[in-house]
Amino acid sequence: MAQRKQLRVGKQWLYADDAEKLLREAIRIRQQEEHHERESGHTLPFWRHYIFSTDHKVIGLQYGFTALCFLLFGFSLMILMRLQLGWPGHAFGVMKLLGENRAPGGVLLPEAYNQLGAMHGTIMVFLAIVPLAVGAFGNYIVPLQIGAPDMAFPKLNMASYWCYLPGGLIMLSSFALPDGTAASGWTSYPPLSVIATRGQTFWLVGMIFLITSSLLGSVNFIVTIVQLRAKGMTFMRMPFFVWAQFVTSFLLLLAFPPLEAAGILQLMDRVAGTSFFLPSGLVVSGTPLHNAGGGNPLLWQHLFWFLAHPEVYVLILPAMGIIAEVIANNTRKPLWGQRSMIGAVVFLGFMSFVVWAHHMFLTGMGTVISAFFQTTTMIISIPSVIILSALFLSLWGASIRFTTPMLFALAFLPMFGIGGLTGLPLGLATADLHLHDTYYVIGHFHYVVAPGTIFAMFAGIYYWFPKISGRKLNDFWGRVHFWGSFVCINGIFMPMFAQGLAGVSRRLYDGGIQYAHAKAIAEATNPFMSLSAIGLLCFQVPFIVNFFWNAFAAIRGKKNVNDNPWEATTLDWAATTSPPLGHGNFAVLPVVYRGPYEYNAPECTVADFLPQHVPPAAEPPAHGGGLMPSVAAAPEP
Amino acid sequence: MRVVQIAAIVILFAALTPSTADACSVCFGDPSSSQAVDKAAWFLLGITGFVQAGFVAMFIGFRAKARQHRRRRERFQLIIGGLP
Numbered sequence: 001m002a003q004r005k006q007l008r009v010g011k012q013w014l015y016a017d018d019a020e021k022l023l024r025e026a027i028r029i030r031q032q033e034e035h036h037e038r039e040s041g042h043t044l045p046f047w048r049h050y051i052f053s054t055d056h057k058v059i060g061l062q063y064g065f066t067a068l069c070f071l072l073f074g075f076s077l078m079i080l081m082r083l084q085l086g087w088p089g090h091a092f093g094v095m096k097l098l099g100e101n102r103a104p105g106g107v108l109l110p111e112a113y114n115q116l117g118a119m120h121g122t123i124m125v126f127l128a129i130v131p132l133a134v135g136a137f138g139n140y141i142v143p144l145q146i147g148a149p150d151m152a153f154p155k156l157n158m159a160s161y162w163c164y165l166p167g168g169l170i171m172l173s174s175f176a177l178p179d180g181t182a183a184s185g186w187t188s189y190p191p192l193s194v195i196a197t198r199g200q201t202f203w204l205v206g207m208i209f210l211i212t213s214s215l216l217g218s219v220n221f222i223v224t225i226v227q228l229r230a231k232g233m234t235f236m237r238m239p240f241f242v243w244a245q246f247v248t249s250f251l252l253l254l255a256f257p258p259l260e261a262a263g264i265l266q267l268m269d270r271v272a273g274t275s276f277f278l279p280s281g282l283v284v285s286g287t288p289l290h291n292a293g294g295g296n297p298l299l300w301q302h303l304f305w306f307l308a309h310p311e312v313y314v315l316i317l318p319a320m321g322i323i324a325e326v327i328a329n330n331t332r333k334p335l336w337g338q339r340s341m342i343g344a345v346v347f348l349g350f351m352s353f354v355v356w357a358h359h360m361f362l363t364g365m366g367t368v369i370s371a372f373f374q375t376t377t378m379i380i381s382i383p384s385v386i387i388l389s390a391l392f393l394s395l396w397g398a399s400i401r402f403t404t405p406m407l408f409a410l411a412f413l414p415m416f417g418i419g420g421l422t423g424l425p426l427g428l429a430t431a432d433l434h435l436h437d438t439y440y441v442i443g444h445f446h447y448v449v450a451p452g453t454i455f456a457m458f459a460g461i462y463y464w465f466p467k468i469s470g471r472k473l474n475d476f477w478g479r480v481h482f483w484g485s486f487v488c489i490n491g492i493f494m495p496m497f498a499q500g501l502a503g504v505s506r507r508l509y510d511g512g513i514q515y516a517h518a519k520a521i522a523e524a525t526n527p528f529m530s531l532s533a534i535g536l537l538c539f540q541v542p543f544i545v546n547f548f549w550n551a552f553a554a555i556r557g558k559k560n561v562n563d564n565p566w567e568a569t570t571l572d573w574a575a576t577t578s579p580p581l582g583h584g585n586f587a588v589l590p591v592v593y594r595g596p597y598e599y600n601a602p603e604c605t606v607a608d609f610l611p612q613h614v615p616p617a618a619e620p621p622a623h624g625g626g627l628m629p630s631v632a633a634a635p636e637p
Numbered sequence: 638m639r640v641v642q643i644a645a646i647v648i649l650f651a652a653l654t655p656s657t658a659d660a661c662s663v664c665f666g667d668p669s670s671s672q673a674v675d676k677a678a679w680f681l682l683g684i685t686g687f688v689q690a691g692f693v694a695m696f697i698g699f700r701a702k703a704r705q706h707r708r709r710r711e712r713f714q715l716i717i718g719g720l721p
Binding site for chain 2: 226250254258296298299302306350353354357365366368369
């Protein structure tokens with residue numbers, strides 16, 4: 001065996017090949033530092049710093065602001081729909097905004113109602129909640145929580161945002177078309193979608209952009225979490241939020257490509273005369289469709305739901321991650337069963353790919369395949385229950401701080417529970433026969449996504465706003481926002497279960513009053529639900545004012561909290577408030593010594609929390625802070 | 638390299654054989670039967686399982702590499718104060 005050469009470095013002897021490796025590493029780190037020095041600070045022009053930024057924090061803020069705008073827009077479409085459902089056929093001044101061709105005299109036309117429904121669903125899912133949960137929170141928080149200087153591929157990150165924004169704008173631009181937007185539901189089932197107006201083409205092109213954006217983002221998250229964790233940040237020491245984002249990224253990476261392919265195929269069916277999804281003998285308005293034949297509409301449904309069911313978990317997992325952070329912090333306790341939660345979230349990720357066809361029991365699937373999907377659907381409820389139970393049990397015996405983010409987090413638990421449990425009957429073919437395409441389904445998934453995920457998003461905004469801006473959002477107005485939203489949102493969605501059980505179909509322009517079986521319950525509940533929706537809109541005003549008031553104050557440099565106002569333990573709070581908007585979050589990359597939720601541990605003698613980066617001998621200051629000199633973030637330029 | 642060459646030849650052969658288009662993913666060779674789509678669903682499940690197994694294998698590989706790396710690091714001893 002060949003003798004390895006040795007070199008003396010200072011007082012130490014090193015093998016020559018190892019010394020060479022160290023030297024190369026030192027050169028690489030120096031080059032990286034020089035690059036960061038060039039990229040960070042105010043030396044960059046405005047458009048590089050704030051518009052085409054490659055910094056994860058700026059991109060996170062871009063995603064967040066854009067997604068919140070889309071969220072408000074999608075919500076406004078829902079208000080128009082609820083006005084129509086509450087008082088069918090009545091004229092409303094606000095409807096005139098849609099134009100005379102969609103709402104002549106302020107009375108909404110049925111085809112315009114379909115457009116509002118399709119765009120509400122699409123905007124809320126693909127343009128608002130997923131970008132907010134993954135693009136905004138994931139981008140801003142994940143690198144901070146794992147102690148990374150930035151995302152692994154900053155330019156890919158920028159490309160991701162710049163695919164998302166044009167995708168959204170393309171979809172929205174279809175509102176300007178004379179024949180309007182897509183109107184085939186957010187599911188865009190063919191053959192209806194293939195023969196629909198031009199808005200559907202815009203929808204498909206927009207979706208292709210959005211899917212590309214998600215794919216770029218998901219690859220980036222996976223590589224960042226695998227490769228850029230700080231020293232000592234083992235997988236089991238990662239906060240649950242990072243785990244949730246990690247699994248979510250795999251879901252996006254695996255689920256979206258089939259829909260992208262399917263979207264292109266449907267686009268070809270519409271513009272190139274192919275027939276992937278058109279059955280033989282299709283007749284439209286008495287005329288046979290010349291290019292139809294040999295295709296299968298069910299194929300689209302399979303490909304769509306292959307994405308869209310994992311998409312449900314893309315919506316809910318980051319929300320669970322946020323809730324876990326908020327609950328651990330405000331109960332001042334470690335999460336109960338954290339390892340079980342991690343196991344559950346990974347299992348959930350795997351299982352989410354083998355349940356999609358429970359959305360399609362009514363398509364005449366064979367009994368064998370139907371039984372298979374019923375079984376997997378029942379199985380997938382187990383990890384969700386584990387996570388929810390662990391979060392509930394984390395509250396047990398805690399000295400809970402009822403802060404605004406905690407209120408939203410506490411509300412999430414029963415709301416998501418209602419949404420999840422009402423989904424079980426839909427996963428069984430016999431019950432689904434009755435409930436399919438009724439308002440029960442709408443109630444079920446809105447409980448998961450609206451008072452579920454959106455409440456979690458609000459919890460996250462209230463929780464991390466001080467990190468981003470250096471200011472806490474006003475607590476009083478936060479509580480007004482919470483209680484108003486909580487009451488009104490239940491007023492909208494709870495009656496939907498009763499409507500669905502009474503057999504009221506979804507997507508009815510008049511809410512069902514023309515049907516004998518639906519008339520009574522529709523007339524009894526729809527006006528109340530619509531008033532609740534208007535109330536919900538009103539209770540968002542305190543949030544919007546609170547948000548912008550404090551955002552502008554922060555921009556003017558008025559900060560009112562210290563670096564760690566919630567006395568949290570994870571690494572995101574180890575950087576200074578509003579980490580400098582440029583590459584690099586920490587002057588010295590932190591070292592992690594323990595798990596993410598060390599609250600009231602036996603080692604905590606001075607304060608009730610022990611941050612992840614504090615060496616075992618040291619303790620955080622008694623009142624907040626928790627920032628150790630070794631990891632002080634770079635000073636603001 | 639040999640494996641790659643064989644794989645390339647197989648893929649090229651498959652791509653140039655028109656009969657591969659017979660049982661397309663739309664109808665699996667039987668457009669009149671609804672059961673054909675069920676076959677497509679089973680096929681998709683199989684592909685999904687295969688890809689997920691790949692992810693599992695990737696993480697098992699990561700773990701093995703991490704162990705190997707740790708063992709190497711532990712074997713390497715820094716000689717403080719120079720050679721005796």
